[in-house]
Amino acid sequence: MKTVRTIAELREALAELRGTRAPGDARVGFVPTMGALHDGHLSLVRAARRDAEIVVLSIFVNPTQFTEASDLDAYPRQEAADAALAAGAGVDLIFAPAAAELYPQGYATTVSVAGPLTATLEGAGRGSAHFDGMATVVTKLLLAVQPHTAYFGQKDAQQLLVVQRMVADLGIPTRIVACPTARDADGLALSSRNVRLSAAERERALAIPRALAEVTARLAAGERSVAALRSAAEEILAPAQIDPEYLAFVTPHALTPVDTVDEEVLCAIAARVGAVRLIDNAVLAPAPAGEKE
Amino acid sequence: MKTVRTIAELREALAELRGTRAPGDARVGFVPTMGALHDGHLSLVRAARRDAEIVVLSIFVNPTQFTEASDLDAYPRQEAADAALAAGAGVDLIFAPAAAELYPQGYATTVSVAGPLTATLEGAGRGSAHFDGMATVVTKLLLAVQPHTAYFGQKDAQQLLVVQRMVADLGIPTRIVACPTARDADGLALSSRNVRLSAAERERALAIPRALAEVTARLAAGERSVAALRSAAEEILAPAQIDPEYLAFVTPHALTPVDTVDEEVLCAIAARVGAVRLIDNAVLAPAPAGEKE
Numbered sequence: 303m304k305t306v307r308t309i310a311e312l313r314e315a316l317a318e319l320r321g322t323r324a325p326g327d328a329r330v331g332f333v334p335t336m337g338a339l340h341d342g343h344l345s346l347v348r349a350a351r352r353d354a355e356i357v358v359l360s361i362f363v364n365p366t367q368f369t370e371a372s373d374l375d376a377y378p379r380q381e382a383a384d385a386a387l388a389a390g391a392g393v394d395l396i397f398a399p400a401a402a403e404l405y406p407q408g409y410a411t412t413v414s415v416a417g418p419l420t421a422t423l424e425g426a427g428r429g430s431a432h433f434d435g436m437a438t439v440v441t442k443l444l445l446a447v448q449p450h451t452a453y454f455g456q457k458d459a460q461q462l463l464v465v466q467r468m469v470a471d472l473g474i475p476t477r478i479v480a481c482p483t484a485r486d487a488d489g490l491a492l493s494s495r496n497v498r499l500s501a502a503e504r505e506r507a508l509a510i511p512r513a514l515a516e517v518t519a520r521l522a523a524g525e526r527s528v529a530a531l532r533s534a535a536e537e538i539l540a541p542a543q544i545d546p547e548y549l550a551f552v553t554p555h556a557l558t559p560v561d562t563v564d565e566e567v568l569c570a571i572a573a574r575v576g577a578v579r580l581i582d583n584a585v586l587a588p589a590p591a592g593e594k595e
Numbered sequence: 596m597k598t599v600r601t602i603a604e605l606r607e608a609l610a611e612l613r614g615t616r617a618p619g620d621a622r623v624g625f626v627p628t629m630g631a632l633h634d635g636h637l638s639l640v641r642a643a644r645r646d647a648e649i650v651v652l653s654i655f656v657n658p659t660q661f662t663e664a665s666d667l668d669a670y671p672r673q674e675a676a677d678a679a680l681a682a683g684a685g686v687d688l689i690f691a692p693a694a695a696e697l698y699p700q701g702y703a704t705t706v707s708v709a710g711p712l713t714a715t716l717e718g719a720g721r722g723s724a725h726f727d728g729m730a731t732v733v734t735k736l737l738l739a740v741q742p743h744t745a746y747f748g749q750k751d752a753q754q755l756l757v758v759q760r761m762v763a764d765l766g767i768p769t770r771i772v773a774c775p776t777a778r779d780a781d782g783l784a785l786s787s788r789n790v791r792l793s794a795a796e797r798e799r800a801l802a803i804p805r806a807l808a809e810v811t812a813r814l815a816a817g818e819r820s821v822a823a824l825r826s827a828a829e830e831i832l833a834p835a836q837i838d839p840e841y842l843a844f845v846t847p848h849a850l851t852p853v854d855t856v857d858e859e860v861l862c863a864i865a866a867r868v869g870a871v872r873l874i875d876n877a878v879l880a881p882a883p884a885g886e887k888e
Contacts, residue, residue, distance in 0.1 A: 410708045411761050411765055
């Protein structure tokens, strides 16, 4: 496994890999990350490994998608450990550019997705610059790597929707593959930010997956009122002193709020636990009604 | 020569052409147009023909880059005549999509270039939506055609700079080739809008290339003051009742205004003649000074 720093080196390394594996039609699978790899990332790598002859992973803590300098500064960086984990999971090539490689002097271009996909939930909480920064860097990475498939986790559900929209809209010739949220044994969704939680904070944070599980269970038991489901979630969050930034019940593609769960719904939560902002979600389907099919 | 309407048909037709010509490494040259082809467009086709095995020309009157509905409505459309001209000049494939093919229901993505390249001159006159619309559609067309080279006329000098910036910034793997402005025998820069000029308006419009020629001549004679060069241009424009929207002397890459011509300068004019908005420009170099090399 090799690590390259520039787009020119990346292209050269890809050409070399293509030459050695199924020349001419080797498929490239791509996992973009901000490093601090955990098993969620590695599950994306394993999915890429199943689909593609060549697996590329990028590590780039993209400054333009951080709307808080303190969050950018605190974001964990551990490239040597990441390289070992990536190699173990079957990555062929790491692309780990410096910021100046992706945003050289005079850089002026932004890719934006308009509308509720970027204005609501994370967009409302973190500002529109967050998704502009993310969409722009993902466009640049997809054009640099030119993969057949690229892998994104369902944990960042809204990011996944924005990427799918942008790739379809611009006609970027990459298939976007959504992968399930990876969780620790205690239920907490894996996130690079989890290492910043104290033991006590982590205990409190577990109320988030428990609230999602409770909502899922109530729905399975026949509850369809979002007001009732919201109360059930809040009854679990409140004792853990978690006051969510949002606790949303929205359609899973357009992110339109709903009052009753008649079809699939995305239940998404964002909350600060201590200094750490966590997000999680579940896609809910209503229990089949007796009188319906 | 074939005309295709969808991105899927385009990809299929390109694969077929690649199969018949220099399989594996046929170079694709691309000329994006809004149709109403004239010899300016055909000079771009001839340049593409020299560089590439396969020449693709697109015809798409892009609604998102028109900031005036009347201008969009009045823009000439003559696809049958365009196809004959394109075939005669050596185009292999015309891509002429409907608006709904490029902007389907739910479309939400914009590519923007920030800063003076888009805020000044045409950007100030036509609004920022103009260059956003242009940058977005050119990105989409380049990703659809995936050409090695794409050809743009120097007449739209600012458009060329925006495209160069965006292609470099996003890392679109296409080389942008700038081609000289094509002119009629009387000096008027070729434009699809020229057909809307009456004979009398056309006569007045000739003051624009004459003003640029006068500025060029004064500069060759040693004049370096922009104030003096501007007066010389205005003395030619005023009798033709041309009150320019802008008459700018700016650096040719950053579009920074200058007061004296010490290095290469872009002199750019936009003016309405009757109902028709015309643009033209010249790249000026100062006369070599005796005491300098």
